[in-house]
Amino acid sequence: MTDSATTSHAVEPEVLKNTLAALLGAQAQAIDVVRGELxxxxxxxxxxxxxxxxRDxxxxxFEQLVDLCGMDYQTYGEGRWEGQRFAAxxxxxSVTHNHRVRVRVFCPEDDFPVLPSVTSxxxxxxWxxxxxxxxxxxxxEGHDDLRRILTDYGFIGHPFRKDFPLSGHVEMRYDAERQRVIYEPVTIEPREITPRIIREDNYGGLH
Known part of the structure; x- marks a missing residue:
């Protein structure tokens, strides 16, 4: 007994690369296949x-957008990176064709990174x-409700930027006397943690 249902096989990345290159022409700044991903x-x-x-x-x-994230290339390649700093x-x-693509777009300005929204x-x-x-x-630009989603609305800065301090800028706590949440400068003293090294003869039963 055979199954009459048609199975959609994944398109080979090299085939999809050629398809998108022909479709987009000069609008494709680069198309690469690395480790089987386009x-x-x-x-x-x-x-x-x-x-x-x-999409169309x-x-x-490509009917579905399954992920979008920001990137900061400031320290990429141990300082050898010479391109724009921020990217999405x-x-x-594509459920129809059973293929995937990763799209990278760099923000033109590092000081004020801006990109068009694709929420439309x-x-x-x-989100x-x-x-x-x-x-x-x-x-x-064009996002109808662009506001913070993970940090507090009063948060200062953007914590995934490479130059954001590990201790942050301010700390938040509840003040019992004022009966409200307050923000204060960070009071954590920077410290260097030195790992403890154990050197014992026959440690772990080794001879």
Missing amino acids: TLVVRAADYLTVMRTL APQAC VVHLL LWASAN YEREAFDLYGIVF
Whole structure:
């Protein structure tokens, strides 16, 4: 007895690479396959147009945005990185064709990183873009409700940036006398933790 249902096999990354290269033309700044995964790099000016094409073109048909995150490349490559500092990385899935693509787009300005929002294309981008704004300070133009989602509304700075201090800027506590939450400068003294090294003869039963 045979199953008459049709199974959709995953498209080979190299085949998808050629398909997207032909579809996007010069709008594709780079398309690479590394470890069996396809990454597409686009310019911020082309980002929204490219994402709409990836969603609507029959040969692409990426109906689902499954993830979006911010990136800070300030210390990438041990200081050898010479490109823009901030980027958004988006993972798209086509249920129709059973293929995936990673899209990377860099913010044109490091001092004030801005990208177009893709919430008009995929509603699932809403909270992801808010997270990237909260943790990296990337502003998504066109987002209807761009506010912090993980940190407190009074939080100062963006904690996933490479230059954000490990101890933070302020600490929050409840003041019993004032009967409210207050913010104060961090009072944690920086310290260096030296690991304890045990040197014993025959430690662990080794001879």
